[in-house]
Every structure is written in C-alpha cells, then in structure tokens.
Amino acid sequence: MDEPKPPMPVPGMGGAAQLILEVAADAKVTIDGRPTQSTSDVRYYHTPKLKEGETFFYDVTVEVAGEKAVSRRVYVHANEVVRESFKKPLNASSLASK
Numbered sequence: 001m002d003e004p005k006p007p008m009p010v011p012g013m014g015g016a017a018q019l020i021l022e023v024a025a026d027a028k029v030t031i032d033g034r035p036t037q038s039t040s041d042v043r044y045y046h047t048p049k050l051k052e053g054e055t056f057f058y059d060v061t062v063e064v065a066g067e068k069a070v071s072r073r074v075y076v077h078a079n080e081v082v083r084e085s086f087k088k089p090l091n092a093s094s095l096a097s098k
Contacts (some may be wrong), residue, residue, distance in 0.1 A: 013078075013079040013080075016050065016079070017056070017079070017082060018044065018081045019045040019058065019076065021045070021085075021086060022083070023064075023087065024087065025040055026064065026065065029062050029063075031059070058073070060073075072084065
C-alpha cells in the first residue's frame, strides 16, 4: 500500500497555516480553549508563522445548541491549508424520510 503523500506547501503564506472549518452557521467554535467570533458555516483562521518541517496542532471544539460538543485535534504545518468538516453527514434514514 502506498504511503500518504505529505501536503503540498502553498506559496505566499509566509510560514503560516490556514484552517478552514465547516460548521453549522450557529455553532460556537473554540480553538485551544479560546472562543472565536465568526458566525458563518465556513470559517477561516490563520496561524502565526510556524517553523518549517515541524508539525503543530490546535484543539478545536464545536458546539451546537441541543447537541453534544465535538472536539478534534487538527494538525498543521507551515504554508499549509487544512480543511476540517464538523458538519453532520446525511444518513440513509434522514434521506428516506424526505
């Protein structure tokens, strides 16, 4: 089995990484315990400059009223764009009832 390929760096990011989070529009998002202010269903966050060749992570928690909070550790590298979805997938039972 082939090993996964490392992410390709994105030129022009100056050593930072970008997190793109897909969440419910009314979700509360915290990154490393700090609340964020965005309110759309796609949210963009930029890291400070990161050291080339090293792996960093952010602990992201997404809370939607009436649902259990979801936490995930998101790994990033310098000059990388990382997209994470916290949206619920549609399942067969929800499709069948429509």
